[in-house]
Amino acid sequence: MNKVLVLGAGQLARMMELAGTPLNLDVKAFDVRSHKVVQPISPEHEYGDLAQGIANADVITAEFEHVAHDTLAECEQSGKLFPSSNAIKIGGDRRLEKALLESAQAANAKHCFVNNKAEFDAAIEKLSLPIIFKSALEGYDGKGQWRLKDKSDAEAVWLDMAQFLAEAKETQGIVAEQMVPFDREVSLVGVRRKNGDIAVYPLTENHHTQGILSVSVAAPVNEALQKQAGKVFKALTEELNYVGVLAIEFFQVGEQLLVNEIAPRVHNSGHWTQQGADTCQFENHLRAICDLPLGSTALVRPTAMINIIGEDSVANDVLAIPSVTMHWYNKGKRAGRKMGHINVSADNKQELAQRLLAIAELLPKAGFPELHDFAVEYLAKQK
Template identity: 45%
Template structure:
């Protein structure tokens, strides 16, 4: 069987690797030129896009920002999963907000800015601490502006005046005073069956995910039920097939606000490669091909450490028991995700010890959260 993936980055690469044991061949579309390539080697195949679409049993995507013509073409095939509406909701924050509101799912209070006049009296509605997000093409902290007080509004207005707000509106959100970010990642098959992985706790630095820990520490059963209920509501509203990620803010009172959704395999789910019975990449392939969903039973406590903008470290880190390196083979660029490390452990205390060991192999300027989080996990076990 064959799956065609729109996008030829690391997520397509990891789907390729997870699919091979199932006897499933994965090919990728380089969306810059529509060439069909091997997701691992990036070598082109001697076939064109039309043949690849007709030859595939299922078509999916590794990211949301798919050119409209390509999206329409694969949609016409009837083989595209999750579906176009899901991809569009993940690619456009205005559509995403409309989806969440239609589902009656709590999210950050917001206002759509499609012209400068929409900024009038904004602090009366949202307060002085506001984050402005480009509705499209923003990720990892890009396309975002933070307002810490009303005094910042004048300088921000000058920036926004240079933008095409009609074409790409901004979503202005009240900054939530959340306790932490967590994410629920799960799969829904085409029969409506749902299987969610353990909830992960996500730690960010300068707008990028640096570290995920699964399961999230000190999770209440009510929080787990609430998160899974939100996931189910969104997945069913979209008639979703495949892996869906829902990022959530946990508030001091225990309630959850949806930060954003991702209609694809997700960075905060990479821990499943070593930490779960079935990883998110295999689970996605199972779902889009109509295979039975795999077990999401967690194997151990797991941390995922992103390698961002860095190649200067020793591969000897894999000498740490339970430490697994996943390298993407990309050229070095600032803030670029070059790979990740999964660390599995028997307990949070064991994980703390392994993360502390790992920090000795990695330059602290690129991994600023690692040592501190190891200390927190060690204290967690003592309480």
């Protein structure tokens, strides 16, 4: 039996345990807050510290990209970490991410780096307004993003940004990006095995509410777009000699896909694969890091995923809608927190839209502010 240690003990580790158990994989997780190894679905069971976790594991992986660098180094030294610490770090630093996109020649928004006032001014010269400034490393307290629409606001934006940079503990920086007037957001989740085998899922259409993913829909897609996304996936993962699942978020502008960001891990926009694909992303990630043959990523039928944010229950009647599957994460209720998701499938897009609407009608507007409108629009598009 292969023993897998996941860095991070949240819902992604939990779903890896659920997918790995039938494969006879023993999945444990390192909780980065308590510094204990735990069982993801029953975190009250502890299995020692990181060193013991590394020693006991055959393979180590991560469920998030903001793992402390010394933890990554300790894992990498064991020779068991997949993907590499390099790849994981890229997901946590927009400067590295942009450098990767450039070296792999993946189309993305026009951008430049800002570390001081001179570079800030240069960015405004080089890029057209509006510009979005994002901290290179994770922000804090909701800080770390600034939008500049009007040149007259530049001074105020810079002052705030300068203070943010001055207060940063790490070698923080800013990436300035020309904002893209995109038609929609899509993402590609795919998987690569050590031997170079690659399998990608169908492109997923994503809808965000207040910056958090609220709905993802997977349905048969435009082949040209799918091919375009697949080429980017191949280029990026080969450049990284990547092993495991990786997600790429794109802006679609006309018929072109621009990479928005990449996540070196299983991804929220791939949760639909639990019901909608031949093999789910969690199982495929485990297969890849355990060096097992990849599973088919084919779409079984149109499937949508609805995030449950800040709510710890939904009306039982939702379960009465055909092909609804609930996925709760067993987390304490907190505003803005991802508490679970709902997957729903159907034989065709119109039926899927109807089921989405039926679900939306049972869920409270407060917790799912844009779901009803999304479902109505999605249904209208199928007619």
